[in-house]
Every structure is written in C-alpha cells, then in structure tokens.
Amino acid sequence: MSYKDTTEQSIVHICCPASPAGEDMPGLGIGQWDDLVGAIQREIGADWQITGLPELIWAPFQPEKGGRADDAVRAGDLQGALADDGVRAIVALRGGAWLLRILERIDFSVVARRRKPVILIGFSEWTCLLLVAARYPAVVSIHHTSPMYMLSSDAGRALSGEQKQCRWREIWSNVRLLLEAKAPAHVLKGRLVTRTPLPTGPVQLYGGNLTLVTALAGTGYQDAVRPEGAWLAIEDVNESIGRVDRKVTQLRLAGLLEGLGGVLLGGFTSEGRDISGDVATLLGVHVPGSVPIVAECNFGHFWPAAPFPVRRPVRLVSGPEGAVEVDVDWPGLMV
Numbered sequence: 001m002s003y004k005d006t007t008e009q010s011i012v013h014i015c016c017p018a019s020p021a022g023e024d025m026p027g028l029g030i031g032q033w034d035d036l037v038g039a040i041q042r043e044i045g046a047d048w049q050i051t052g053l054p055e056l057i058w059a060p061f062q063p064e065k066g067g068r069a070d071d072a073v074r075a076g077d078l079q080g081a082l083a084d085d086g087v088r089a090i091v092a093l094r095g096g097a098w099l100l101r102i103l104e105r106i107d108f109s110v111v112a113r114r115r116k117p118v119i120l121i122g123f124s125e126w127t128c129l130l131l132v133a134a135r136y137p138a139v140v141s142i143h144h145t146s147p148m149y150m151l152s153s154d155a156g157r158a159l160s161g162e163q164k165q166c167r168w169r170e171i172w173s174n175v176r177l178l179l180e181a182k183a184p185a186h187v188l189k190g191r192l193v194t195r196t197p198l199p200t201g202p203v204q205l206y207g208g209n210l211t212l213v214t215a216l217a218g219t220g221y222q223d224a225v226r227p228e229g230a231w232l233a234i235e236d237v238n239e240s241i242g243r244v245d246r247k248v249t250q251l252r253l254a255g256l257l258e259g260l261g262g263v264l265l266g267g268f269t270s271e272g273r274d275i276s277g278d279v280a281t282l283l284g285v286h287v288p289g290s291v292p293i294v295a296e297c298n299f300g301h302f303w304p305a306a307p308f309p310v311r312r313p314v315r316l317v318s319g320p321e322g323a324v325e326v327d328v329d330w331p332g333l334m335v
Contacts, residue, residue: 009049010088012179013081014040015056017074018125019096022058024148027164033057043172044179048089053077057093067098074098075105082133083110087118089179094148095124100215103128114138119334121175122146124301127208128216131224134206134311140333142178143208143233143299144307147171167303174307181334188306188326190264190297193280196290198324202313203261204230205326211236214247217254225251227260231316233308235266235300241278244268248286262292262316264326267300294324309333 014036030036033054040050056074061067068074081087111118111133119140120126120133130141151164159167174184192198206225207213213234216225236244251257268279280295287293294316299305308314308326315327 009047009086011051011084011086012040012044012048012089012091013084013087014050014052014091014093015074015077015081016059016093017056017078017102017129018092018099019094020057020059020061020068021093021148023061024094024151025058027151027161028168029161039168040172043169044176048179051081051087071098071102071105075102078102078129079106079110082106082108082118082139083113085114085116088116089119089121089175091175092122092126092146094146095122095126095209097125099125100128100212103132103221108132108136111136111138117334119178121178121307124149124209125212127212128221130208130310131206131213131216132221135224140312141310142307143310144174144178144184145171145303145305147175149301170304178307178330178334181331183328183330184307186298186304186306188264188297188299188308188328190294190324192292192318192322192324193295194284194289194291194293196262196292198292198316198318199261202315204311204313205233205264205308206230206311207233207264208310209236210234210244210247211239214250217250217256222254222256225256227256227258229259229261230311231262231264232257232260233264233266233297233299235268235297237267237269237301238271239268240270241275241282244275244279245282245285248282252286257287260287260291262294263287264297264299265293265295266297267302267305269301 037050081090117138121142121144123143133139134141177184213225268276312333317325317327
C-alpha cells in the first residue's frame with residue numbers, strides 16, 4: 001500500500017527514507033507489512049489509515065554500495081506523501097543516514113499547494129527534512145524520537161522483548177496524542193545556565209541533531225538554519241567535544257549564529273559518556289554573553305525524550321533555581 005491509496009480516512013504515512021528498519025522488526029514480533037500496520041493501528045486507533053512502501057522499510061543495508069540504492073524511490077515516496085492532502089502525518093520509523101543526499105530530489109513546491117496541514121514526525125537524520133519543510137506554513141515539523149531507534153539498546157544495554165514492546169507503545173502513544181492535537185506525555189524542560197533573562201514573549205525553536213544542522217550550512221538549504229531571532233535547539237550522539245566544537249565553529253564562521261535568540265542544549269554523548277556540561281561551557285566560547293543558554297534539556301538520542309515543534313511559536317517559562325519549561329500550544333499548532 002503506498003501514499004496513492006487515498007481514502008476518506010486521514011492517512012498516517014510511515015517511511016524509512018534514511019536508514020531501513022527491517023532488522024529491528026523481529027524484536028517486536030513483526031515479520032511483514034500487515035504485522036507492522038496492525039502493531040501501529042493498535043496504538044493510534046482505527047480512525048487512521050496507515051500507508052507506506054514496504055520495500056523501503058525492509059530495504060537491504062549495503063554500506064559497500066553507498067548505503068542505499070533506492071534514492072529516486074525514497075525521494076518520490078516522500079514527495080508524493082507531502083503532495084497528498086489525504087496524508088495528515090508522515091512518521092519516520094528510523095533516523096540513521098542517507099536522507100540528506102536525497103533532499104535535492106524532492107520538489108518541495110508541492111507543499112505550497114496543500115490545502116490541509118501535514119505533520120512531520122522524526123529526529124536524528126530527519127533533522128534536515130524537518131528544517132527544510134518547516135519553511136512552508138502547511139507543514140508542522142515535530143522533533144520526536146523515531147519509534148525504531150530506542151528499541152535496540154538503552155545506554156549500551158540491550159532491552160528485553162517486554163521492554164521493547166513497552167517502549168514501542170509509549171512512543172506511538174505520544175504520536176497518537178500529537179495526531180489528536182493534544183499535549184504529549186513529556187514536557188520539554190531544562191535549566192538556565194547563563195545570567196541573561198528569558199524573553200517574555202513567544203519564540204521559535206529550530207535545529208535538532210547538530211551534525212545535520214551543520215550539514216545544511218553552505219548549501220541551497222542554508223536559509224533553513226538561519227536564526228532570525230530564533231532559538232537553536234541541538235543535540236548529538238557519539239561525538240567528541242572536539243568534533244562538537246568544529247561543528248559549532250562552522251556555523252559561526254558561516255554567519256549562522258548571528259541573530260541567535262538563545263540556545264537549548266539537549267543530550268550529548270561521547271563513547272557512552274555524557275558531555276552535555278562540556279558542551280554548555282563550549283557554547284559560551286562561540287556565542288555572546290547576551291545569548292541565554294538553557295542546558296540539561298530532555299531531548300536527544302535517549303528515552304524518554306520530549307518532542308518540540310520546529311519554527312513554531314512556543315513560550316519559555318521560568319521556574320525556581322533556573323528551571324525552564326517550554327510551553328507549547330499543541331492544539332493551536334495542529335489546525
């Protein structure tokens with residue numbers, strides 16, 4: 001079943017335009033397409049039609065042959081889903097790799113012709129798609145943990161079958177809440193580590209995975225990572241503090257930290273070690289002291305992680321001892 005099978009039901013289109021997810025399925029007792037649809041349907045309800053291309057989800061992973069050999073099909077699948085007004089949400093089953101290189105194959109002008117909004121849900125490699133698509137009013141880009149990512153391990157420890165099933169249900173429960181324009185289970189929050197006060201009015205967040213934000217610098221999509229007063233929300237996994245410094249430096253040298261409203265720092269790890277505190281110190285080298293930094297934020301490559309909307313208005317609410325919560329009008333976003 002593909003995105004072309006539009007019915008009167010609203011469609012949730014699932015896809016793997018980055019890394020395929022076939023290797024993750026056995027741990028959930030999923031062997032074929034109907035099993036996958038049933039497992040999702042049980043969590044989000046029968047009001048939603050599930051579509052997707054099984055051959056992209058179960059595609060072979062071939063690092064010796066450039067990773068994936070189906071670039072045109074992956075791009076066409078995404079473009080078709082973006083163009084179809086029956087598709088109300090596009091959900092990434094995985095992050096991984098190989099998505100950035102197909103951006104130029106997607107004609108994003110189809111989004112400008114949509115009559116109904118579409119929600120994009122994903123993270124990690126999906127950062128580039130979320131940022132580029134968020135430029136269009138009809139798209140609500142949500143940075144949210146991909147269902148398959150957190151099923152393989154947790155801080156290097158393998159999960160039991162029961163734990164995988166539990167986490168699968170939790171993640172799709174959050175997706176269902178987003179589809180219903182309700183607040184998800186986890187609120188984005190952190191701690192203000194600079195003396196600059198928070199703004200009183202609404203702000204916008206942009207970013208996601210730092211590696212992918214940096215990868216857009218110097219490309220035709222660079223405008224998607226220009227601050228224009230917005231707050232940069234970044235996280236990364238398996239990156240040394242030296243590599244993080246190199247990436248932030250590239251953004252600064254490209255002028256992509258000028259006009260920054262502030263920074264939200266999510267999870268950062270290097271060889272299994274939490275380096276979030278080091279990154280907070282590092283940011284102070286690259287941004288002026290007048291730019292507020294909120295660290296210890298609960299988003300990134302871990303579970304549970306809070307979702308946040310990209311380039312949509314939110315409010316930063318101060319609490320005791322530097323605590324900060326991000327207040328999102330979820331019903332207002334989904335209209």
